[in-house]
Amino acid sequence: MLDIRSLKETMQAFFVSTLVVLLSACEQAEKSTPDTSLSSIAVLAEGEHRSEKNRSRNPYRHPEQTLNFFDIKPTLSVIEISPGGLWYSEILAPFLKDQGRYVAAGYDAELADQPSYRYRLTQAMIDRFEEQADLFGKAEIIGFSPPQSMYLGEDNSVDRVLTFRNTHGWVRSGVAVQVYQAFYDVLKPGGVLGVVQHRGPSSTLASGGMSGYLTEATVIDIAEQVGFVLEARSDINANTNDTADHPQGVWTLPPTLRQKELDKSKYLAIGESDRMTLRFKKIAP
Numbered sequence: 001m002l003d004i005r006s007l008k009e010t011m012q013a014f015f016v017s018t019l020v021v022l023l024s025a026c027e028q029a030e031k032s033t034p035d036t037s038l039s040s041i042a043v044l045a046e047g048e049h050r051s052e053k054n055r056s057r058n059p060y061r062h063p064e065q066t067l068n069f070f071d072i073k074p075t076l077s078v079i080e081i082s083p084g085g086l087w088y089s090e091i092l093a094p095f096l097k098d099q100g101r102y103v104a105a106g107y108d109a110e111l112a113d114q115p116s117y118r119y120r121l122t123q124a125m126i127d128r129f130e131e132q133a134d135l136f137g138k139a140e141i142i143g144f145s146p147p148q149s150m151y152l153g154e155d156n157s158v159d160r161v162l163t164f165r166n167t168h169g170w171v172r173s174g175v176a177v178q179v180y181q182a183f184y185d186v187l188k189p190g191g192v193l194g195v196v197q198h199r200g201p202s203s204t205l206a207s208g209g210m211s212g213y214l215t216e217a218t219v220i221d222i223a224e225q226v227g228f229v230l231e232a233r234s235d236i237n238a239n240t241n242d243t244a245d246h247p248q249g250v251w252t253l254p255p256t257l258r259q260k261e262l263d264k265s266k267y268l269a270i271g272e273s274d275r276m277t278l279r280f281k282k283i284a285p
Helices: 004-032 041-045 062-068 089-096 117-130 167-173 176-185 200-206 218-225 264-268
Strands: 077-081 101-106 139-145 158-164 185-196 230-233 274-281
Touching: 041 062, 041 218, 062 089, 062 185, 062 274, 077 089, 089 101, 101 117, 117 139, 117 176, 158 176, 158 200, 167 185, 167 218, 176 185, 185 218, 218 230, 230 264
Parallel strands: 077 101, 077 158, 101 139, 158 185
Antiparallel strands: 185 274, 230 274
């Protein structure tokens, strides 16, 4: 005779065990499925909207780890200083376009008598943002050409200021402290300044930034002079193969390769420069 109660208990046990297996499978699938949305820095860094040339620099510049170190979130307001060929803009602007704010502080095209490449870079940035508005969203452009033009916005108004491989130029021009003061002023209390800079030994101090290399102590001193506190440093972008004593300074190395074919294989083997990665904080008063 069929035992209804026993059958019912067996079916219940079967359904429970099946449900457990299905839930476990879903959980595993969720963990193993990569984030392919445009909200992912990792996906944007490898995105097809970026040229192969730009993507090929990822192993040297570590964009995902670097931006995570600077604690970049999609809801933040971020100013990138001197974005040049938009290498980081291609990642930051799409990442911030829905919930945050991205501002590119490029060369001020309103100023006269600047080197012609500055006007070309600014116009190329304007054109790219307009042509690919679906990608860059409401990315903003402001003029920034120290020392004549250094206004970044209202005091205490943004969450992050980022500068990649630019500080040597301001040291060379004698305006580094004023530039870092502008960074400090525009940041909110608690805001972060993220700095990536070519790093050299103490012997590079004599070049005054002409080689492209600076010591960490130099950059930290500049930042601390205007009130920043060094919160953390990282070797994400370190390169122990770089001796920082090349004939044409940092530009001897890729991607510039200023000596063209001369010793090209040697410098390609070294890779891009050794770099410091520093996170400074504006402490609330």
